[in-house]
Amino acid sequence: MNKVLLFNPRSANSKHRVPNSILQVGASIYGKYDFVFVDGNLERDPWAVIEGYLRSGEFRYFGCTVMPGPQLRQAIPYTKRVREQFPAVVNIWGGYFASNQYPVVMQSGYVDFVIYGPGDKAFPALLQALETGTPYEFIPNLIWKTPEGDAIKNSKEDLLDQDALPPLPYDLLDRFYPLQRYLNPTFLGRRTLAYHSSMGCPFKCSFCAVVPIYEARWRGKSAEHIYRDVRHIKTKWGADSIEFHDNNFFVSEKRIRAFSELMLGENMLWWGEGRIDTVDQFSDDTLALMRRAGCRMIFFGAETGNDALLKQMDKGGKQTGEQIQRFAARMKRFDIIPEYSFVLGMPADTPEQVWAQIEEDIDFIKKIKTINPDTEIIIYVYSPVPTEGSELYQRIIQAGFSFPTTLDEWLSPQWESFDLRRNPLTPWLTPAMVSRIRNFETVLNAHFPTVSDLKLNPFQRQVMRTISGLRYRLNFFHFPYELKVLQKFWLRYRQPEWEGM
Numbered sequence: 001m002n003k004v005l006l007f008n009p010r011s012a013n014s015k016h017r018v019p020n021s022i023l024q025v026g027a028s029i030y031g032k033y034d035f036v037f038v039d040g041n042l043e044r045d046p047w048a049v050i051e052g053y054l055r056s057g058e059f060r061y062f063g064c065t066v067m068p069g070p071q072l073r074q075a076i077p078y079t080k081r082v083r084e085q086f087p088a089v090v091n092i093w094g095g096y097f098a099s100n101q102y103p104v105v106m107q108s109g110y111v112d113f114v115i116y117g118p119g120d121k122a123f124p125a126l127l128q129a130l131e132t133g134t135p136y137e138f139i140p141n142l143i144w145k146t147p148e149g150d151a152i153k154n155s156k157e158d159l160l161d162q163d164a165l166p167p168l169p170y171d172l173l174d175r176f177y178p179l180q181r182y183l184n185p186t187f188l189g190r191r192t193l194a195y196h197s198s199m200g201c202p203f204k205c206s207f208c209a210v211v212p213i214y215e216a217r218w219r220g221k222s223a224e225h226i227y228r229d230v231r232h233i234k235t236k237w238g239a240d241s242i243e244f245h246d247n248n249f250f251v252s253e254k255r256i257r258a259f260s261e262l263m264l265g266e267n268m269l270w271w272g273e274g275r276i277d278t279v280d281q282f283s284d285d286t287l288a289l290m291r292r293a294g295c296r297m298i299f300f301g302a303e304t305g306n307d308a309l310l311k312q313m314d315k316g317g318k319q320t321g322e323q324i325q326r327f328a329a330r331m332k333r334f335d336i337i338p339e340y341s342f343v344l345g346m347p348a349d350t351p352e353q354v355w356a357q358i359e360e361d362i363d364f365i366k367k368i369k370t371i372n373p374d375t376e377i378i379i380y381v382y383s384p385v386p387t388e389g390s391e392l393y394q395r396i397i398q399a400g401f402s403f404p405t406t407l408d409e410w411l412s413p414q415w416e417s418f419d420l421r422r423n424p425l426t427p428w429l430t431p432a433m434v435s436r437i438r439n440f441e442t443v444l445n446a447h448f449p450t451v452s453d454l455k456l457n458p459f460q461r462q463v464m465r466t467i468s469g470l471r472y473r474l475n476f477f478h479f480p481y482e483l484k485v486l487q488k489f490w491l492r493y494r495q496p497e498w499e500g501m
């Protein structure tokens, strides 16, 4: 039987996390195929390891998970090299970049198949077809190429019952990379586990990369199932806290209640991502229970305080600026820190309107900080994703935006920054606008050092706060060099673009 190599290209430059994508893909073929994990985050020279395996001649499949940004730096050249040096090996990509940007991926000439969306059934089905020489042309969630070179995207499969999926092979991963290496300090604890408990999201926000793949579908593991995995990793490897990496962990109040009840005696802190309008519907009793069960912070896409723009972003039509403010106060009552992310630099008809919106968003963020100073603010510059069919996407295409047309172009520094949501490459934003947003962020972070700035002592916090006070009050953000110098020496601000979340 031919073997499979599952590769997780290097992503963040610091904290390491359980590579859940290849772990779950591995689960889908566990017991059916021999496979190995190679984690680019934990190898000094991942290519040497990959080459070593492939040279044995036992491997026929190179499976690579690919999200946009830094992972491309290994995914693209390594896959190319596999094709050049080991032409008999079949290259299969999956993950968010592969799924959303499949035309350019398939055109590259060195990726043979893309699994878009969940690979739990599609991947073993593809391997079986290739091993037995039977047709793969009808496997749901598969993208393949005709002999003429046209990429064909098959139908989407319904989301599977997540509890019925095979167990995640943590013990096997541990044989390749001791699991403790994946449990790292965060503000939640000393050994934080990254866990993923659901697929998709029930909403259709027009700026979000999850939408083209899941189209408002969501399915989650049961509370009991999550709890069982968490207990296993706690008892076997000593995890003391959890980051839930779901797109939307808090979809179901019932599931969250059940999970919180199970967690009551565990003394573990946890964090997850949710929606303001959904969690605002949770009862006071549930929020209090979550806090007792260890929930310390929730990440929310606040996006903007402007109701018309929220509507254009398709935030489900329910979230409003008024609610975002009220909810920040509500979270304070329950002592759960809201982590609000904002998307600045959305397109508008004229440059004046783009400027006005940026200033309105800055004022709104300051208002939130007055209501609940503990609120953590994450600022993104809008980076389009191909949510075809949405009004927003039409608008940006009309404004002259287009994605790269080759994979190599995605490797250019500008496009990497684009993925990191720092340099948007969007025609309606001028460098002065981007600077205004970034400088505001610098001043804001200095004025409100947050709980996750683990490295700051109280004296340093006070100094940063005082020095940035005047700038903050007067909205004077130009050239904040003094703050940057201090930051360089004292702080390593948690940069979600680099650290993840």
Ligand code: B12
Pocket (backbone or CB within 6 Å): 008, 009, 010, 011, 012, 013, 017, 018, 019, 020, 021, 022, 024, 025, 041, 062, 063, 064, 065, 066, 067, 068, 069, 070, 071, 092, 093, 094, 095, 096, 097, 100, 115, 116, 117, 118, 119, 120, 123, 196, 208, 209, 210, 245, 246, 247, 385, 419, 420, 421, 496, 497, 498, 499, 500, 501
């Ligand atoms: C964990 C995570 C990270 C980790 C990476 C950990 C690692 N792998 O080493 C970190 C924190 C480093 C990270 C970084 C970034 N991330 Co990230 N990340 C995620 C997150 C939250 C979870 C990914 C995950 O583990 N999912 C769990 C697995 C089980 O699901 P899955 O990946 O979809 O895998 C299934 C299928 O896709 C498929 N599949 C996946 N891979 C493969 C491979 C093969 C061979 C096959 C057959 C199938 C297959 O099968 C799997 C099982 O069904 C996702 C959002 C999400 N909830 O998925 C965002 C997400 C993928 N990230 C995203 C982005 C943009 C980034 C960044 C580039 C920017 C940013 N600000 O976040 C940075 C890059 C920074 C850097 N320095 O690397 C976006 C992608 C958006 C897009 N345009 O496509 C997402 C969707 C978040 C979002 N909603 O915007 N990220």
